[in-house]
Amino acid sequence: MSRSTMVMSGGDVIGNTPLLRLNRVTKGLDATIAVKLEYMNPAGSVKDRIAFSMVEAAEAEGKIVPGKTVLIEPTSGNMGIALAYCAALKGYKLILTMPSSMSVERRALLKVYGAEVILTDPATAVKGAIERAQDLAKALPNSHILDQFSNPANPLAHYLATGPEIWKQTRGKVDIGCFGVGSGGTCSGVGRYLKEQNPKIKVYPVEPFESSAINGLPHSPHKIQGTKMATTVQSVLFILFTVVLGMGIGMIPENLDRTLYTEALRVHSDDAITMARRLALEEAILGGISSGANVCASIQVCHFHMCQEICPIHWKS
Structure with missing residues (x-):
């Protein structure tokens, strides 16, 4: 719904969040990184x-x-x-x-x-x-x-709204998606929608290095509270982030569609914390540690794929 008109319910202001390009933390990187500002939802997160x-x-x-x-x-x-x-x-x-x-x-x-x-x-x-x-x-x-970990209405929300928003905002130029995983809904819903638009799009879940259940490793304490998603385009990488306390939950959620990806990315807690501080100091984005993790993951993907541009889409809590 347009934010230029009066709404009738608090539910009507959820979604349609803007996409913002990062300019300073990406200096020296042959890529463009953008962030999706999910903090603009009424309760402050995706x-x-x-x-x-x-x-x-x-x-x-x-x-x-x-x-x-x-x-x-x-x-x-x-x-x-x-x-x-x-x-x-x-x-x-x-x-x-x-x-x-x-x-x-x-x-x-x-x-x-x-x-x-x-x-x-x-x-x-x-x-x-x-x-x-x-x-x-x-x-x-x-x-x-309600059970966010297995409730199909979780990924469906992203399939019906978040995915289409991203596709429209990037004008369909998406090559890769990186998604921090908590309940798995964002990765599954957005990932599924984007791959239906273009089967060549690659999807990467993101999790803490210290708690990598998706990679088949045991849960250990970590400092990354939250995270979520990413995507790319024909030589432009769009990576979507959410800051959601719940990244690295120590299990593989039922809502995570494991057919969408072949590899999960891992980010050290200290690297995520450092990047979160940079986002605040250099981009004026108070995105939290999981946001830092997503930016780190997007850069990993950029180097791996040698993309000309990378656009992490960050979701701030």
């Missing part, structure tokens, strides 16, 4: 898209009713904020389970929206939060888990 999509789908299927159903969701970050926004918007009680390693500021924001937060052992990562959510759902009547 997760707004899938939170609203999952709630709307569950309502349409008669699984949840505002004012009656208690929504429950395991999360490690921005999904919780996005769902808290949607729950407040539509009148649902929301209970979130998350590792206690998540920031105090994030927990405080969730409570401002009215969500109840239950903390789990960080050593069990997201799996522990999922198990706690499942236990709650069994104990609480009239409750429902």
Whole structure:
């Protein structure tokens, strides 16, 4: 929806985020890097898209009713904020389970929206939060888990909206897509849409070097809270990023379509942190550590493919 007109609902301002070119962190690189500003969604991240999509789908299927159903969701970050926004918007009680390693500021924001937060052992990562959510759902009547990790409405939101936005903004000149993976929805939804437009497009999931489940390695603690996506074009590489607490969750999510890619990229936490600082100091983009990881990954891809231009599309939380 156009931002030049009055809207009737908070859901109407989700999506249609701008694409911004980076100019300084790419100095000396034979590439053009652009970022998709997902922080312009109302709750501040790309997760707004899938939170609203999952709630709307569950309502349409008669699984949840505002004012009656208690929504429950395991999360490690921005999904919780996005769902808290949607729950407040539509009148649902929301209970979130998350590792206690998540920031105090994030927990405080969730409570401002009215969500109840239950903390789990960080050593069990997201799996522990999922198990706690499942236990709650069994104990609480009239409750429902939306389950971003397997809910088809997650990748569908990106297939129907985010992917087409990117295709239009890049004028169809996309060669490669790099996507930080949390729930897998962005990589799968956008990746599928782009490859349908051009089967030659390559898709690369991105994950922390220290927690590389997609590469078949065990989960270890890392410093990258969040990440998401990327894409390219005929000698112009467009890489899409999202900052979503949840990158490197220690498992391969059901929503990750593994037929879309042949290789996953790994980024060291310290490299991601350094790049995140550069984005703030040199581009005035407060994108966070996962954004730094995505930019690092896009540069890896650029060097690997010897592309003339590279456009990381960053999603800030």
